[in-house]
Structure formats: C-alpha cells, structure tokens
Amino acid sequence: MPIEIRTIADSELPQWMAALQVPFLVADGGDPEQQAAIRRPHYDLSRCRAAFDGDVICGTFRSFGTELTVPGGALVPASAVTAVTVLPTHRRRGLLRRMMAADLQASVERGDPVSILIASEYPIYGRFGFARAADHVRLSVDTRAARFTRGGGGTVELVDRDVLRRLGPSLYERVRLAQVGSIGRTAFFWDTALGIVDAGWTPPKGTRYVLHRDDRGEPQGYLRYHVEEKWDDRVSQTTLVVDELLACTDDAYARLWRYACEVDWVAMVKAEDRSTDEVLPWLLEDARAVRQHHRSDFLFVRVLDPAAALAGRRYLSPGRVVLDVRDDGGHAAGRFALEAGPDGAACARTGEDPDVTLDVRALGAVYLGGVSLRTLASAGWAEESAPGGVHRADALFAWDAAPWCSTWF
Numbered sequence: 097m098p099i100e101i102r103t104i105a106d107s108e109l110p111q112w113m114a115a116l117q118v119p120f121l122v123a124d125g126g127d128p129e130q131q132a133a134i135r136r137p138h139y140d141l142s143r144c145r146a147a148f149d150g151d152v153i154c155g156t157f158r159s160f161g162t163e164l165t166v167p168g169g170a171l172v173p174a175s176a177v178t179a180v181t182v183l184p185t186h187r188r189r190g191l192l193r194r195m196m197a198a199d200l201q202a203s204v205e206r207g208d209p210v211s212i213l214i215a216s217e218y219p220i221y222g223r224f225g226f227a228r229a230a231d232h233v234r235l236s237v238d239t240r241a242a243r244f245t246r247g248g249g250g251t252v253e254l255v256d257r258d259v260l261r262r263l264g265p266s267l268y269e270r271v272r273l274a275q276v277g278s279i280g281r282t283a284f285f286w287d288t289a290l291g292i293v294d295a296g297w298t299p300p301k302g303t304r305y306v307l308h309r310d311d312r313g314e315p316q317g318y319l320r321y322h323v324e325e326k327w328d329d330r331v332s333q334t335t336l337v338v339d340e341l342l343a344c345t346d347d348a349y350a351r352l353w354r355y356a357c358e359v360d361w362v363a364m365v366k367a368e369d370r371s372t373d374e375v376l377p378w379l380l381e382d383a384r385a386v387r388q389h390h391r392s393d394f395l396f397v398r399v400l401d402p403a404a405a406l407a408g409r410r411y412l413s414p415g416r417v418v419l420d421v422r423d424d425g426g427h428a429a430g431r432f433a434l435e436a437g438p439d440g441a442a443c444a445r446t447g448e449d450p451d452v453t454l455d456v457r458a459l460g461a462v463y464l465g466g467v468s469l470r471t472l473a474s475a476g477w478a479e480e481s482a483p484g485g486v487h488r489a490d491a492l493f494a495w496d497a498a499p500w501c502s503t504w505f
C-alpha cells in the first residue's frame with residue numbers, strides 16, 4: 097500500500113506524539129494521551145503532518161508561524177519547522193522529502209517569506225534550500241581568573257520560578273526585537289521551558305532564578321542556572337551552568353555575568369547556546385578567563401520569497417544590486433533587483449543583467465549577516481556576474497551585530 101502524507105486529525109495526535117519518540121530516541125516521553133492533551137490547545141493541526149503506512153504513523157512533521165528578527169529590527173513572518181522524524185523501519189524512502197515538499201508549498205501559499213529550522217544533523221536540509229544562518233557557541237569561564245573591569249549596576253535578587261514566568265516574557269520581548277536571528281516565544285514555550293507544564297521535559301533539579309533590577313527598581317534581565325557540585329581533595333571544582341542569561345541593558349548583562357562568576361564554591365561557569373559576539377570577554381581584566389569551546393550552526397534559513405525577505409530587512413548603507421537566484425526547489429528562483437538602505441528597502445523581480453548569481457542557500461546564509469558572500473563565493477555557492485558584484489552585495493548584506501537565536505524549537 098502506498099504511504100500517504102497528510103495532516104493529522106485531532107484524534108491522531110497521541111499516536112503522532114508516540115511515533116516521534118522512536119526516531120528521537122526518547123526513553124520516556126510520558127503518556128502520549130497526556131502529552132497530546134497538553135499540546136492540543138497550542139498546536140495548529142493543519143500544520144502537523146504525518147506519513148501513514150496503513151494505520152501506522154511512520155513519519156512526523158510540524159511547522160508553526162513565528163516572527164524572525166532581521167537586520168534593522170524588522171520582523172519577518174517565518175514558518176518554523178520542527179518535530180521532523182521518520183521511523184527507522186521507513187527511513188530513506190523519501191518520506192521526509194515528501195513531508196517537506198508539502199510544508200514548503202503550504203508556506204509559499206500562505207506567503208511566508210522564509211522557513212527556518214534547527215538541524216539535528218547538518219547534512220539533512222541543504223538539499224531543501226536551507227542554509228546555516230546563525231551560529232551559537234559554548235563558553236566556559238574560569239571564575240578564579242575572572243575579574244570584572246566593568247561589573248554592571250543595579251541589584252540582583254533570587255526569585256521564584258513564578259516571578260520569572262511573570263516578568264520573563266516582556267524582558268525577552270524587549271531583547272528579541274533588537275536581536276537579529278531571534279524568534280517569538282509563546283506562553284506555551286515559557287510554561288514548558290520553566291517546567292510549569294510537564295511536556296516530557298523538566299528543568300534541572302535545583303534550578304535558580306535571578307532577577308536584575310536597575311537603580312529605579314525596574315527589571316532589566318534575568319539568569320536561570322543550576323550547579324554541578326564536585327570536590328577534588330577538598331577543593332571545589334563545582335560548575336555553574338547558565339541555562340539562560342538575558343539582559344536588556346549593558347548594566348544588567350555585566351551584573352548577571354558577575355553574579356554567575358562570584359557564587360562561592362563555583363570554579364567554572366559554563367554556558368551553551370551563546371552568541372558568537374559575546375561581550376563578556378571584553379568586561380574582564382583577563383579575557384582568556386573565557387574560553388570558546390565549540391562554535392556550531394544553529395538557525396537554518398530557507399528563503400521562499402526573495403522579494404519579501406529582502407525588502408523586509410534594513411541595510412547599513414544605501415546601494416543597489418541585482419541577484420540571480422538559483423533554486424532547485426523552484427520557489428525562490430529568478431532575478432531580483434534590490435534597492436537597499438538604512439531606512440528601508442524595495443525588492444522586485446527584474447529582467448536586468450545580474451551582479452551576482454547565487455544558490456538559494458547562499459541567500460539564506462547571508463540573509464541575517466552571519467557570513468560574507470565573498471566566503472560563500474570562494475566555496476562555489478555564488479558567482480560574480482558583473483565586476484565588483486560580490487563586493488557590492490557584501491557591502492549591503494553585512495550587519496553590525498552577529499545574528500543569534502537563543503530559543504530552541
């Protein structure tokens with residue numbers, strides 16, 4: 097019997113939840129009925145797809161609508177792809193390809209300029225036009241070497257999880273509107289991230305919440321952390337793990353990092369999923385106290401509508417460039433003239449000769465300013481079609497801060 101790809105009915109959500117636990121190697125994701133009940137109010141089932149082998153769900157795929165912060169602080173509608181799985185019994189028979197094609201087509205019909213995702217394994221999504229657009233890093237800080245030259249201002253206080261649940265969303269909202277590469281966070285995200293709703297994941301035991309207030313008493317940031325206690329020969333080797341540090345001001349940023357580094361017994365602070373452009377080393381007398389252990393891809397972008405995507409962002413200086421976009425998937429293919437500037441941009445299809453010819457993946461990679469087109473041209477992802485074309489395009493696409501997405505989805 098041929099395998100059918102379709103959206104799921106409400107009654108099929110528990111089976112869908114159970115199916116994705118196998119490829120995701122989840123040992124105990126909780127009772128599927130209960131997990132489905134938790135998610136039902138928040139999932140748009142017209143965007144939850146499955147592959148059916150008879151009655152058996154052998155593949156899952158979901159997307160949801162969000163906003164992507166692009167250079168200049170503009171918000172571009174984005175389709176965020178998640179929960180992509182195919183059972184080991186059905187792998188490499190083209191089921192992901194079929195679910196992806198259906199979802200991208202639906203995104204195009206809705207008018208989403210871009211689709212985004214986080215890849216479990218790097219090689220999966222390039223073939224569908226996605227490219228690495230925002231990286232993240234893992235940091236550690238040797239607290240015994242970390243002396244702050246600027247330690248921030250305001251006050252810090254330990255608060256209950258409920259206080260963070262109440263104040264966190266508006267603080268995050270302020271940050272994400274300025275942070276290129278961010279996405280929106282829903283109430284359901286906050287409830288699951290803080291473990292208020294048991295979505296099959298609980299925050300580490302002993303998680304602490306620290307709120308920063310400025311001198312007027314206004315909240316300006318927060319820190320979530322837990323510790324891994326360890327002693328060697330009665331010397332503490334304890335690690336403080338930063339689960340999230342978010343700051344709306346420079347003072348809050350420095351004060352919260354200083355808090356993390358000054359907790360007694362803590363020898364090492366570790367932080368995952370941080371920006372490649374972290375200010376922390378510049379706050380220290382000895383910047384080598386901070387080590388960057390691992391830099392990796394995080395957010396992938398797939399441009400679906402180049403005209404809307406490119407007109408949606410801002411550019412540091414005015415300029416004009418014609419791009420010839422190649423796209424095996426078809427959605428973004430064509431020539432586009434971009435008239436760009438700091439206050440806005442216009443982009444439309446054109447018949448003019450191009451300055452640069454590029455793969456849709458190159459467009460996704462440079463879209464948030466995370467890599468230069470020159471680098472991608474050297475790798476064969478783009479070609480200069482008119483003298484100086486790559487340089488002119490790079491002058492437009494560059495941005496003054498690295499893109500960073502701090503939200504898993």
Ligand SMILES: CC(C)(COP(=O)(O)OP(=O)(O)OC[C@H]1O[C@@H](n2cnc3c(N)ncnc32)[C@H](O)[C@@H]1OP(=O)(O)O)[C@@H](O)C(=O)NCCC(=O)NCCS
Nearest residue numbers: 119180181182187188189190191192193215216217219220
């Ligand atoms: C990733 C996964 C969904 C792929 O499903 P699938 O149905 O086997 O994929 P398809 O058969 O449609 O493959 C389409 C193409 O992608 C390639 N591909 C699929 N998974 C790949 C992987 N993990 N690494 C490299 N290439 C991969 C296939 O070889 C095929 O290549 P082709 O274009 O040359 O034909 C499945 O292997 C899985 O569930 N993995 C574990 C969970 C996971 O990582 N999910 C992704 C979360 S982001």
